[in-house]
Structures are given as C-alpha cells and as structure tokens.
Amino acid sequence: MEIRPILSTLRRHKTAAALIVVEIALTCAIICNALFIVGQRWESLHQTSGVAEHELVVLSLSGVGKQVNADARAQEDLAALRAVPGVTSVAMVDQLPFRYGSNNSSLGTRPDQPTPTLSAAMYVGDEGTLRTLGLRLAAGRDFRPDEFMNWSELMDQLGTHNGMPLKTMPLIVTKATAEKLFPGQAAVGRQVYMANIPLIIVGVVEQLRRPNNWNGNTSYSMLMPLRKHYDQGGLYVLRVSDPARRAQVLRDAVDAVNRVDPSRLVMQNQTFDERRADYFSNDRDMMGLLITLCVALLVVTALGIVGLASFWVGQRTRQIGVRRALGATRGQILGYFQTENFLLVTLGIALGMVLAFALNQLLMRHYELPRLPLAYLPVGALALWVLGQLAVLYPARRAAAIPPAIATRSA
Amino acid sequence: MFAYYCQLALRSFRRNKVLTALMVLAIALGIGASMTMLTVYHVLSGDPIPAKSTRLFHVQLDPELLAGYTPGDEPQADLNRHDAETLLQQARGQRQAMMSGGSVTVEPAGGALKPFMLDARYTTRDFFAMFDVPFLYGHAWSAAEDEGQARLVVIARRLNDKLFGGADSTGRTLRLDGHDFRIVGVIDHWSPKPLFYDLNLSTYGTEEQVFEPFQTAIGLKQSRSGSMNCYGQEATVDGTEREASCAWIQYWVELASAGQADDYRTYLTQYSQQQHDAGRYQRPPNVRLRDVMDWLDFNQAVPGDVRLQLWLALGFLLVCLVNTVGLLLAKFLRRSGEIGVRRALGASRVEIFKQCLVEAGTVGLSGGVLGLGLAELGLWAVRHRPTQYAALAHLDASMLLLTFVLALVASVLAGLLPAWRAMQITPAVQLKTQ
Numbered sequence: 001m002e003i004r005p006i007l008s009t010l011r012r013h014k015t016a017a018a019l020i021v022v023e024i025a026l027t028c029a030i031i032c033n034a035l036f037i038v039g040q041r042w043e044s045l046h047q048t049s050g051v052a053e054h055e056l057v058v059l060s061l062s063g064v065g066k067q068v069n070a071d072a073r074a075q076e077d078l079a080a081l082r083a084v085p086g087v088t089s090v091a092m093v094d095q096l097p098f099r100y101g102s103n104n105s106s107l108g109t110r111p112d113q114p115t116p117t118l119s120a121a122m123y124v125g126d127e128g129t130l131r132t133l134g135l136r137l138a139a140g141r142d143f144r145p146d147e148f149m150n151w152s153e154l155m156d157q158l159g160t161h162n163g164m165p166l167k168t169m170p171l172i173v174t175k176a177t178a179e180k181l182f183p184g185q186a187a188v189g190r191q192v193y194m195a196n197i198p199l200i201i202v203g204v205v206e207q208l209r210r211p212n213n214w215n216g217n218t219s220y221s222m223l224m225p226l227r228k229h230y231d232q233g234g235l236y237v238l239r240v241s242d243p244a245r246r247a248q249v250l251r252d253a254v255d256a257v258n259r260v261d262p263s264r265l266v267m268q269n270q271t272f273d274e275r276r277a278d279y280f281s282n283d284r285d286m287m288g289l290l291i292t293l294c295v296a297l298l299v300v301t302a303l304g305i306v307g308l309a310s311f312w313v314g315q316r317t318r319q320i321g322v323r324r325a326l327g328a329t330r331g332q333i334l335g336y337f338q339t340e341n342f343l344l345v346t347l348g349i350a351l352g353m354v355l356a357f358a359l360n361q362l363l364m365r366h367y368e369l370p371r372l373p374l375a376y377l378p379v380g381a382l383a384l385w386v387l388g389q390l391a392v393l394y395p396a397r398r399a400a401a402i403p404p405a406i407a408t409r410s411a
Numbered sequence: 412m413f414a415y416y417c418q419l420a421l422r423s424f425r426r427n428k429v430l431t432a433l434m435v436l437a438i439a440l441g442i443g444a445s446m447t448m449l450t451v452y453h454v455l456s457g458d459p460i461p462a463k464s465t466r467l468f469h470v471q472l473d474p475e476l477l478a479g480y481t482p483g484d485e486p487q488a489d490l491n492r493h494d495a496e497t498l499l500q501q502a503r504g505q506r507q508a509m510m511s512g513g514s515v516t517v518e519p520a521g522g523a524l525k526p527f528m529l530d531a532r533y534t535t536r537d538f539f540a541m542f543d544v545p546f547l548y549g550h551a552w553s554a555a556e557d558e559g560q561a562r563l564v565v566i567a568r569r570l571n572d573k574l575f576g577g578a579d580s581t582g583r584t585l586r587l588d589g590h591d592f593r594i595v596g597v598i599d600h601w602s603p604k605p606l607f608y609d610l611n612l613s614t615y616g617t618e619e620q621v622f623e624p625f626q627t628a629i630g631l632k633q634s635r636s637g638s639m640n641c642y643g644q645e646a647t648v649d650g651t652e653r654e655a656s657c658a659w660i661q662y663w664v665e666l667a668s669a670g671q672a673d674d675y676r677t678y679l680t681q682y683s684q685q686q687h688d689a690g691r692y693q694r695p696p697n698v699r700l701r702d703v704m705d706w707l708d709f710n711q712a713v714p715g716d717v718r719l720q721l722w723l724a725l726g727f728l729l730v731c732l733v734n735t736v737g738l739l740l741a742k743f744l745r746r747s748g749e750i751g752v753r754r755a756l757g758a759s760r761v762e763i764f765k766q767c768l769v770e771a772g773t774v775g776l777s778g779g780v781l782g783l784g785l786a787e788l789g790l791w792a793v794r795h796r797p798t799q800y801a802a803l804a805h806l807d808a809s810m811l812l813l814t815f816v817l818a819l820v821a822s823v824l825a826g827l828l829p830a831w832r833a834m835q836i837t838p839a840v841q842l843k844t845q
Contacts, residue, residue, distance in 0.1 A: 015832065019737035026730045034723060064516045064526045065589025101638075114478030155648050163646040197646050265516065265526060281797040286716050293723055296444065297730055300437050304734035307433050311741030367715055 006340045009316075016308055017344060024348025024384055027301045029355035032380040033363060034290045036372050041283040047218065049097035049276075050174070050207030052134030054243045056272035057250045058096065061230040061257060061264045071150050073261060074229035078126075080256040081236055086245045087253075091128035092227055092234045095121070095211050096272070098279035102211035107222070109181060111193045118180050120173070121210040124151065124226035130172075130205070132239045135223075138175050140188035140203030143225040151228040164197065169224060172203040176219035199224075230264070246271045298383070302391040309337065309395035320399055321406030330400040337396035338389060345388035349381045356380070412762075416769035423770060427742060431774065434738045438778025438825075441731030442818050443785025448717075448724035450786065450810050451793060454803045455615065455713045459603035460542060464703035465669040467541065469608075470498065470662040472683060473697035475642045480694050487640055487658035488610075492629075492651065494686075495660040499535060503678050504664035506541045510534035511660055512612050512637035513628055515621050518586040519574055529570065530612075531587075531621035533628035533635065539565070539598070541665045542608065547571070549581035549596030552624055560627045564592040567620035571597045587621065588633050598622075604803060605712045607703050609661050611637035614712055615800035635659070669702065676700045714800075728821065735825040739774070743767055743833040754838035767830030768823055775822020779815045786814060 010017045061077075063070065074092060081090045095103055106116035129135070130142050147170050157165050171192065178187035178201070187201045208221045228234035236257070240249045250269050257266070270278075313320070320333060360372040424431045458464050472494050473486035490498070495509040513531040538544070539551040548571075552563045564585055571580050585592045605614040623633070629651050641647045643656030650657030666675055676698060683696035701709060743750070750763055758766075786806065793804040806814075 015828070016737060016740055019733060019740065023730060023733045023737065026726065026733060030723065030726045030730070037719070062516065062528060064518060114476075158646055158648045163648070195644055195646050265528060267528070278797075282716065285796050285798065286720075289720060290723070293444070293727060296440055297727055300440060300727075300731055300734055303433050303437060304737055307430055307734075307738045308741055310430075311745060314745060363719075367719055 003339065003343070006336065006343065010340065010343070013312070016312070020305060020308055020344045021348040021351060023301055023304055024345050024388070025351035025355055027297050028349055028352025028380050028384055029359050031294050031297060031383070032352070032356040032372065032376045033359050034294050035380070036360070036376050037363075037369065038287045038290050039376075040369070041287045045280050045283055045287075047209065048207065049209040050133075050135060050205070051097060051209075051272070052239060053272045053276065055134070055239050055241075056132075057238045057240065057246050057253065057270070058272060058275060059236040059238070059250070059253050059257065059269045060234075060267045061236075062267050063231040063264050067229075067231045070229040070231050071152060071227070074227070074234065076260045077230065077236065077257050078128075080260050081238055081253055084238070084249060084252045084256050086240050086242060086249045087238050088241050089128050089132040089239045091125055091132035091237045092229075093123060093125035093129055093133070093237055094228045094233050094235065095123055096235060096237065096275070097209040097211055098276050099211040100279075102214060104214060105194050105222075107177070107181060108193050109190075111196050111198070113193070118177065118220050119215070120177050120220040120222045121214070123208065123221060123223045124228055125223060126225075126227040129223065132237050133208075134239070135205045135208055138204045138206045139178075139186065140172070140201070142203060143170055143172070148225040148227060151226050151232055154226060169197070169199045170202040171199040172205055172223040173201055174205055174208050174219060174221045176207075177222060178204045180220065298387055301384075302387055305341065305388060305391035306394060309341065309392050310398070313337070313395045313399040316399075317402055317406060320402045321404055321409075324402060324404035325407040333400040333402075334396050337392055337399055341388045341392040341396075342385070345384055349384055352380070352384075353377050412765075413769065416766045417773060419766060420770035420773045423742070423746070424773075427745070430738055430742055434735050434742075434774050435777045435781060437731045437734045437738070438775055438818060438822055439781035439785055441728035442779055442782025442814060442821070443789055445721075445724040445728040446782060446786035446806075446810065446814050446817070447789030447793065447804075448721040449813070450790060450806055451717055451800070451804050452713065452721045453810060454805070455605065455717055455800055456707075457604065458704060459605055459607045459707075460703060462543065463541075463665065466666050467703050468504075468664050468666065468672060468675065468700045469703075469706045470664055470679065471699035471701075472679065473694050474656070474658075474686070474692050475694060476644065477693035482695075482697075484697065486697050486699055487642070488661075489638065489640070489658040490660045490662045491656065491658050492653050492660060493691075495662050496653065498662060498664075498682070501682075503675060505667050506537040506665040507663065508535045508538040508541055509625060509660050509662050510538060510608065511625070511635050512609055512619070513623075513633055513635045515587045515623075515633060516589075517570070517574075517621070518589075520584070520586065524574075529621050530617065530619045530636070531623060531628070531633075532609075532619045533623050533625045533633070535625050537665070538622070539596075541663065542603070544601050545599040547597045547599040548579040549594070552595055557624050557626060560630045561624060562590060562592045562627060563595045563624060565596040565598060565622040566594060567601070567618070567622075568597060568599055570620040587623075588631065590631060592623070604800075605707060607707055607712070608663060609637060610707075610710050610712060613799050615798075615803060672700055672702070732821055732825045735774070735822065736828055739767075739771055739826055739829040740832060743829045746833075747836050750833055750836045751838045754836065760834040763836075764830045764834045767833050768826050771822050771826025771830065772819055775818045775820075775825075776815070778822060779818025782818055783811070783814050 078090050078092060081087060103122045104119050105122045106119045108116040127145060127148055154165060181187060181192060182190060187204055190201050192199050192201060210218045210221055238249060238253055240246055254266055254269055357372060363369045471486045471488060472490055474491055474494060499507055499509050511533050513533050514528055515531045516526055516528050518526045535557050536551050536554055547568055551565060552561060556563055571577060580594050580597060583594050585594055602618045606612060606618060639650050639657050639659040641650055641657040647655050647657055650659060666672060679698040680696040683692060683698055686692040790804045790806060794801050
C-alpha cells in the first residue's frame with residue numbers, strides 16, 4: 001500500500017486528523033493508567049492472609065451489662081462450639097485479618113531503644129489458635145499449655161507489679177517481623193521488648209497478615225498466648241471440616257452460644273470469606289468503575305472515528321470514484337482507509353504513551369501509586385489499533401462500495 | 412436572528428441525524444460521568460457546619476517522648492486525658508468540649524424489644540451549643556452535672572422514635588450497659604457530613620444516637636471506640652486513666668471570632684511550655700489549631716478514590732469534547748456549500764460564526780438533558796454501592812444548574828474551532844465548485 005498519497009491527503013485535513021490523534025492519545029493515556037489501577041486493586045484483592053480462609057467462620061458476642069465470670073463463661077462457649085457438628089477446632093482470638101482497625105504494638109531489640117524497630121499487629125489468642133487458623137510454623141514451636149493466661153490476669157499483674165508481667169512472656173512472630181528484627185539471623189530464643197516489657201520469641205510462623213494495611217505494611221504481626229473473653233473483644237473462630245457446610249455450622253454455633261447464655265448479643269457471625277469480601281468491597285467497586293470508564297472511553301473514541309471517517313468518505317466520493325474508474329479495486333479503497341486510520345492511531349498512541357507517563361507521574365505524586373509498568377503500553381496500543389480498525393471498517397466499506405460511474409457524474 | 416439560528420440548527424439536526432445523535436451522545440456521556448463524580452465530590456467535600464466552621468478549632472498538643480522527634484512533626488491528633496481536662500478547666504475559648512466515641516448496649520424497658528448496641532459519644536456539655544445541635548425536647552446537661560458524673564443522657568430522635576414512639580421522653584429512664592440514665596434531652600435530626608469532630612470513625616456513615624457526660628462514661632468504664640495511641644516508655648494497663656500516656660480524646664474549641672486563633676495558639680504554646688518546664692513534656696511546644704475545613708482538608712476527609720474518580724471522569728469529559736469538536740467540524744464543513752450561499756447572499760463571517768455556535772450550543776443543551784438523565788442513573792448506581800457515603804449521593808439544585816452550565820460551556824467551547832473554520836469558507840470558491 002502506497003503511503004504517500006494518504007499523507008498528502010491528511011495534510012489537507014490537518015485539523016480533523018489532529019483531532020483524531022489527540023482523542024486517541026488522551027484515551028490511550030487514561031486507559032493505560034485506569035487499567036494499571038485496576039491491576040493494582042486486583043493484586044490487593046488476591047493477597048493471602050496466612051490463615052485457612054475457606055474453612056473459617058467467625059462469631060462475636062457482646063454482654064449486656066456487667067459480665068461476671070466471663071472468663072469461665074467463655075470456656076463454656078468454647079466447649080459448646082467444639083461440640084457443633086462439622087467443627088474440627090475452635091479458637092478465641094482478639095483480631096483477624098481484613099478489618100479496618102487494628103491493635104498494634106511496637107517492638108524493639110533493646111529496652112532503651114529510642115525509636116522501636118517496628119510496629120506489629122498484636123494478635124492474642126488461646127490454645128487453639130495455631131491449629132484453628134491453620135498457621136504454619138517456619139521455626140521454633142507453638143506455645144506450651146502452661147504459657148497461656150487470661151487477659152484479665154495479665155492486666156492484674158501489670159497493675160500490681162509496676163507495669164511488668166510476673167514471667168517473661170513468650171511470643172510468636174511472623175517471618176517478616178523476625179527478619180526485620182534480626183536480619184539474616186535466627187529469631188527463635190531471642191529477647192525483644194514491647195516498650196520496656198521483655199518477651200522471648202519461641203516460634204516463627206510463615207505468614208499472618210495484619211488486620212489492615214498500616215503505614216503501608218501488611219506483614220508485621222505477632223501472637224501472644226492470651227485469652228480475651230467475648231466482652232474484651234475476643235472473637236470465636238471455628239474451623240470446619242467441609243467448607244460447603246459453613247452456613248449450617250454458623251447457625252448451629254449461634255444456637256450453641258445462646259444455649260450457654262441467651263442474655264448476650266451476637267454481634268457478627270460470618271464466614272471468613274464474607275469478611276474478606278466486605279474488606280475489599282471498595283476495591284472491587286473501584287475496579288468495576290474504572291473498567292466501565294475504559295469501555296465508555298473506547299466507545300466514544302470509536303464513535304468519533306466512525307463519524308469523522310464517514311465525513312471524509314462523503315467528502316471524497318468523487319475522488320474515490322475517479323480512482324475506481326482508473327482501475328482501483330474495492331480492496332484497495334478499503335485498504336486505503338484502513339492504512340490511513342492505522343497511521344493516525346499510531347501517531348495517537350505514540351503521543352498517548354508520553355501522556356500516559358505524565359499522568360502516571362501526577363498520580364504517583366498524589367495517590368501513592370507505583371510507576372506504570374511498561375507492559376501496560378503495548379496492551380493499550382493493541383486495544384486502540386484493533387478499535388481503530390473496527391471503527392473505520394464501516395465507513396471504509398461504504399467508500400469501497402462507491403461505483404466508478406460516480407466519477408463521470410457532475411456534482 | 413437567534414431564533415432563526417435555532418431553527419436552522421434544528422433543521423440541520425434532522426438532516427444529519429446520525430452525526431447529531433453521536434455528538435449528543437458523546438456530550439451526554441461526558442456530562443453524565445463528570446456530573447456523577449462532581450456531585451459525589453460536592454457532597455463529600457461540603458462544609459458540615461457552615462455558620463461556624465471558621466470559628467471552631469481542633470486542638471493538638473505534643474506530649475510525646477523526645478525520642479524520634481523532628482521539629483515540625485505533626486503532633487498526635489487526639490489529646491490525653493490530663494491535658495484535655497486541664498484545657499477544659501482553664502476554658503480559654505468561648506466554648507470547649509472534650510469527647511470520645513463509644514458504644515453502649517441499650518436495654519429497652521418492658522422487654523418488648525431485644526437489647527441492642529448503638530454508637531455513643533461521651534462528651535462535655537458545650538458540645539451541643541458548640542456544634543449547633545438542635546433539641547427537639549429538653550436540653551443539654553449542666554457543667555456541674557459533667558463534674559458530678561451524673562447519670563444523664565441525651566438521645567437522638569431516631570432512638571426516641573424507636574423506644575418512645577416519638578413522645579417527649581425527657582425525665583424518663585434509659586438503661587445503658589446495665590446502669591440507669593435519666594434522659595434530659597432529645598435532639599432533632601442532626602447529621603453533619605462529614606462527621607468532622609471525630610475522623611477516626613466512619614466519616615460519612617451512621618451517626619451517634621446516645622450522648623453521655625464524658626466523666627460518667629469513663630467512670631463507669633463503658634466501652635469506647637475510635638483510635639487510642641499510647642506513646643510512653645511504660646506499658647499501659649488502662650489508657651483512659653488520667654495520667655496515662657495515651658492520646659484518645661478529641662478536643663474542640665469555639666472562639667468568638669476567627670481572628671482570635673492566634674491568641675489561642677499562643678495560649679496553647681504557653682501551656683506546652685509550662686508542661687515542659689514542669690517536666691511533663693519532653694518536646695518543645697508543638698501545637699496545632701485548625702478550623703473545621705482545614706482539619707478536614709488536612710485529613711483528606713474526601714476519600715482518595717473519590718478524588719481519583721473525579722479526575723478520571725473529567726478526563727473522560729475532555730475526550731468526549733475533543734470528539735465533539737471533530738464531529739462538529741465534519742458537520743459544518745459538510746455544509747460548506749450552504750454556508751457559501753449564505754455568505755454570497757450577504758451574511759457576514761461573524762453571522763456564520765454565531766450560527767455555528769448556536770448550533771453547537773443546542774447540541775450541548777440536548778447533551779445536557781440526556782447527560783442529566785445519565786447522571787441520575789450514575790448517582791443511582793452510586794447509591795447502590797457498598798460505600799459509607801452511598802446514601803448521600805443526590806443532585807441538589809446547584810448541581811442541577813451546574814449540569815446545564817457545564818454542558819453549554821463545554822459544547823460552545825467545542826464549537827469554537829469548527830465555527831471559526833466554517834466562517835473562513837469563501838463564498839466564491841464554493842459557488843464555483845457547485
């Protein structure tokens with residue numbers, strides 16, 4: 001296909017050609033960045049938490065009025081929940097991944113450290129925690145049965161002993177936490193400090209996600225052998241043998257705790273998957289919105305190309321007739337318009353790439369978005385090339401259908 | 412002449428139905444998308460208390476350890492109890508209040524209703540007058556009752572409707588967390604958006620229905636919610652204790668005029684210096700005093716996603732406009748012959764220009780009408796999204812007007828270049844080629 005005649009024609013329609021190029025460039029820039037954000041959200045949607053997500057259901061209760069013997073009542077609850085058919089194990093923990101708020105504490109390797117090494121999410125849980133959540137030990141051991149105590153007990157100790165527990169408390173940390181505290185060294189057996197309280201790391205688990213994204217980090221967590229009862233924020237976590245039976249287990253679990261003491265309120269009862277879905281609902285929503293925007297942009301751009309190309313075909317009816325009369329085939333006319341479109345779109349894409357990076361710079365500055373990976377550019381370019389060719393097809397076919405006889409007709 | 416041009420525009424619509432429809436659709440899509448996002452942004456970035464927002468200030472002090480301090484650091488958003496109580500006692504503003512979020516279990520009398528949990532606010536008496544909270548029945552509690560940890564409560568209209576069928580419930584008893592409280596006031600519908608006074612909580616979500624004296628709630632150890640940040644070198648057993656090194660109390664002050672902010676800031680600096688001299692503070696005075704809109708701005712109360720969506724929607728509108736420029740150009744130039752004739756018959760260039768702009772404007776208005784429909788559809792979709800601000804997404808009169816202004820301005824702008832090109836058409840050449 002000869003390009004020169006196309007170029008010279010375009011030179012005579014500079015404004016219209018420039019408008020198509022600008023439109024393609026803007027579309028390209030916006031689409032690349034929008035798809036990039038979609039990709040980012042998609043990734044965050046698929047973050048793992050380190051717990052056996054599909055096998056867990058969660059229940060939380062609140063007492064009405066002052067709770068007496070709540071620690072003992074919580075043990076009754078746990079026994080009742082273990083007896084629910086389909087439950088393999090039960091634990092009481094104070095927080096779980098995928099929540100907007102979190103309990104955190106700072107950790108350091110020295111008691112007098114002016115700024116702590118890191119701030120980690122502080123999970124406290126009872127004897128069933130590791131097994132129920134499905135946490136995998138990478139090093140060290142699980143807590144021993146004699147290491148667990150009630151949260152209220154610990155608070156009493158802190159209150160009466162100058163803010164110090166009676167025994168050095170054991171701690172399990174995540175791999176990421178261990179690596180940050182002791183880079184390149186074994187963390188098991190080492191002493192760390194929470195403010196001035198010493199703790200001993202006894203185990204390291206592969207992963208336990210922070211409840212939320214805090215200071216841009218989701219991997220620093222620690223676990224302490226403490227039982228918080230239902231009125232102190234303790235959540236009942238049940239692991240089921242068959243994920244398909246989660247809904248039934250949840251209903252039975254609510255009945256079970258109500259049989260122990262019906263005067264309490266059931267605040268939340270949901271599967272872990274539901275909890276995860278809730279947490280990421282905004283991200284999914286944003287993805288849907290951005291994809292809709294991209295589709296709308298492509299449609300508008302396509303319509304613009306159809307409109308302008310149709311106008312051109314109308315304007316050049318006579319020239320096309322002349323070309324046809326001089327022997328040009330329909331295929332050649334079709335090819336002419338498609339090449340023309342290809343040239344314009346390519347120019348638009350080239351400009352669009354520059355714009356895409358400029359836009360990305362702006363987004364990086366204001367929305368803490370990472371740099372746009374180069375891979376998004378060929379994808380955006382391909383989409384626009386295909387779009388351009390499809391959009392120009394209809395006007396080009398109309399042009400090709402112009403009979404040669406029109407050349408001899410006076411206007 | 413204007414009416415004639417409108418008529419011409421309509422006639423041209425009929426002749427180029429597809430092209431016109433494409434333009435109207437493009438403008439409508441652009442207007443629809445940007446108006447949806449502009450409305451959401453408008454609703455979320457509004458002034459929650461316009462009459463007073465320049466006179467209400469959020470107070471911040473810096474009681475943290477010297478370790479890790481760099482001059483210019485932002486102090487904690489909240490105050491610890493010692494500082495909040497001292498400032499409240501010194502009462503240097505026209506009004507002041509300390510507060511924290513909480514949650515309470517309500518046990519309805521009679522047993523017809525099951526107990527349920529509600530969000531609460533533990534605060535001091537000035538809260539109501541400061542934030543212009545309207546009372547339906549009764550009134551706020553007194554300063555003495557604040558001090559005396561009186562078991563009093565002010566409830567919201569919604570709760571009053573639920574428990575007492577909307578009757579005047581002042582003087583009646585409400586059982587909260589196992590304790591009896593006397594209702595002294597019922598507040599009318601009141602929901603500042605965003606919920607500026609405590610940004611730890613859901614900023615656009617549900618509002619609190621129970622208001623208790625701060626000291627009463629803390630004395631009874633009722634459960635509190637919101638952020639608590641402990642910073643000391645020692646482990647804290649109970650962060651709500653008076654001397655605990657934990658920041659968790661929102662402190663607001665109302666000044667007689669915005670001009671008094673400097674004086675109050677000086678007072679806060681002096682207070683910090685005194686604390687420093689007394690050994691309570693390690694850091695040099697580091698205070699912040701922001702009025703309502705500054706505070707919202709600083710905390711980026713409008714979610715980042717919403718701002719991003721707004722920019723992308725405006726980008727989309729831009730693409731739609733470029734598209735319209737192209738289509739209008741095609742449309743006008745296609746009528747070169749007609750324009751040539753008009754020119755030959757004596758129409759000046761300016762008249763041609765005007766005619767083209769009128770046509771562009773009509774396209775814009777039609778696009779605006781359709782775009783309004785799309786914006787309503789978009790807002791309907793927003794209302795069905797799982798965001799906490801979903802229910803707020805409604806067009807108001809100003810946004811309605813803005814839709815048409817935006818559509819008209821955008822389309823006339825889009826028409827400028829094509830109209831200018833059309834006006835260049837020389838009568839002679841056109842007539843000759845005919």
